[in-house]
Amino acid sequence: MNPVVNASRRRALQFLAGVPMLPLSSALASSGLLLAGCGGGDSAVAAVVPVTPAVPASLSGVSFSSMAAPTLADAAAMATTTVGSTMTVNFSDASQLDFKLAYQPFFITGDLVDDIKGGQILAGGYFDIYNNKIIDKTVPGKERQFFSDSPDGTSLLTVPGAQIAGVKGNTVFAVVQFEYTTFAQDGSSGMYGRLPSPIAVLTLDQDTATGKLKLVKYHNVDTSGVHGLWITCGASLSPWGTHLSSEEYEPDAFAAATDAQFLAYSANLYDGDSTKAKPYHYGHLPEVTVKADGTASIKKHFCMGRISHELVQVMPDNRTVFMGDDATNSGYFVFVANTEKDLSAGTLYAAKVGAGFSIDPAAAAAPLSWIKLGAATSADIEALANTLKLADIMTVVRADPGDATFTKIVANGKTEWVKLVPGMEKAAAFLETHRYAALMGASLGFTKMEGTTVNIKDKVAYSALQNVQGSMVAGNAANVPGNGISLPKALVAGAVMALNLKGGQKDDKGAAIVSEWMPVDTKALLVGEDLAVPDALGNTANPDKVANPDNLKFSETMRTLFIGEDSGQHVNNFLWAYNIDTKKLSRIMSIPAGGESTGLHAVDALNGWTYIMSNFQHPGDWGGIHNVVKATLDPLINANYKNKSGAAVGYLTGELAQVKLSK
Secondary structure, three states, X not given: OOHHHHHHHHHHHOOOOOXXXXXXXXXXXXXXXXXXXXOOOOOOOOOOOOOOOOOOOOEEEEXXXXXXXXXXXXXXXXXXXXXXXEEEEEEOOOOEEEEEEEEEEEEEOOOEEEEOOOOEEEOOEOEOOOOOEOEEOOOOOOOEEOEOOOEEEEEEEOOOXXXXXXXXXXXXXXXXXXXXXXXXXXXXXXXXXXXXXXXXXXXXXXXXXXXOEEEEEEEEOOOHHHOOOOOOOOOEEOOOOOEEOOOOOOOOOOOOOOOHHHHHHHHHHOOOOOOOOOHHHOOOEXXXXXXXXXXXXXXEEOOOOOOOEEEEEEOOOOOEEEEEEEEEEEOOEEEEEEEOOEEEEEEEEEEEEOOOOOOOOOOOOEEEEEEEEEEEEHHHHHHHHHHXXXXXXXXXXXXXXXXXXXXXXXXXXXXXXXXXXXXOHHHHHHHOHHHHHHHOOOOOOEXXXXXXXXXXXXXXXXXXXXOEOHHHEOOOOOOOOOOOOOEOOOEOOOEEEEEEEEOOOEEOOOOEOOOOOEEOEEEEEEEOOEOOOOOOOOOOEOOOOOOOEEEEEEEOOOOEEEEEEOXXXXXXXXXXXXXXXXXXXXXXXXXXOOOEEEEEEEEEEEOOEEEEEEEEEOOOOOOHHHOOOHHHHHHHHHHHOOOOOOOEEEEEEEEEEEEEOOO
């Protein structure tokens, strides 16, 4: 028993003013903030005893200590998830609580878990459009179902009236999607994008005394009604409690008929038929609705633009959606729905960046204006996707035709000349969104615009630029002069951008945009630092700064921006916490070397508990930066993660470590 906690417990409980019997041990309840405990011992977050406080104290701030990056002196720490951070919760009377953080996985992909329908199922397992298992036959005599080593977007949620057999506490659900698998069973790579992405609902048992979550059931969502899923990456929870998925790197309709990746995807999806999948069915936004019985329905919103959807953020109006676009020559896109909590119809906009764009945090923000691409319903665009080919919408060539009726653009890093078929503006806007936005003059010069999130109180959105290179740099072949994005040099380590949100905006035709949450400018908030020479461990970016940001999630209660890395520059990728008031950046978790931090979801309050959801992908996916550590870490990662074929889905927990009382 922690003597400090034991001696002070009754006083600590006195912070619970006005909060009847919430399952935590401190004034976190009165602020709506409590971190789920991992159980065991009196130092874990404990159940509440009703107390009448003398003077209630309010939450004044939350901070995280920064852990050191692991080194080869502790190779075991480099080969697994390592958490060495403490979360400190401060109160208005100068008292504080310290919570020691740890990581708790629900499963490693490839584990057999209990199916919601009975029996067992392979976590992260792949299924075709007919819901048959897709079998890896690369090792004769050891055939097995393919499963993913790359879990990604995760949403934690509740459903009214849910009661699932086996749940002893509160019934909680998590929706988890699986982006791809890196290797076949024989160790051959090249599997990326060749299998239809699975998506699953986890039924979790939330302990009412500690907040601990335990996997009870697993359900593989039937995606046959939406033509299967293509490379599901980041995700977010909508304000109305649905999981907003993603399909990134939309198949290029220019090359799909001969593209080996897309042909293999079709063959795996349609039981050997490599020609049945249609490229215009992919690159959209899927939405998953969990049911009270632990199953789910899914639909795709074809009217939100066919871009490299990464991680979208719905604003508090339940209509405005700010979208990540993880592509070369990517842009800022916003969708404004016609009706609250219904993304099946609305208007799509693309940004034009004004003068002054910079990645210097001291520089002024560059203004954004908005080009209306079109308005549509999902049903209308899906009908077009079922029948149209690229040539029906526009002519695209990659050599100068010497014809003034064509317009020169850059799409997906390639210079093209395009000419729109008369009357096909709507089809172009929603099925060839990148090309059409470029044709209409939008700024498509960003590189890998990944996660997005929102700070509601300050009306600021955040977006991740995984890299600042290529199309963003003046003189590069993919850079478009005059598009507002033209920097003197690259910053491979990337940046996090901040965008102010306002109402009263008009589109390029002068029409009012019916939203109070439109981004009006963009400026750098955090930037990485490329190293001129790799450090002793092999890092090519400063390990004490964020490099190649990907997942972003903001906690309103903690006033903290959480940042997950997808870095080819850090030997271990990290999960960071950045307090936007104190400007303190803290490393809170290290991912297994060669892996990527994914599945980030900051949950301020779920049945009275706070959670930080976090997964990782492809541990031991070695690159040149791992030459120093590979020989030492490879056997450790093989032992931890099924010879590099498995990865974890889980969350950060917190144990009450110390109570500091006011004098």
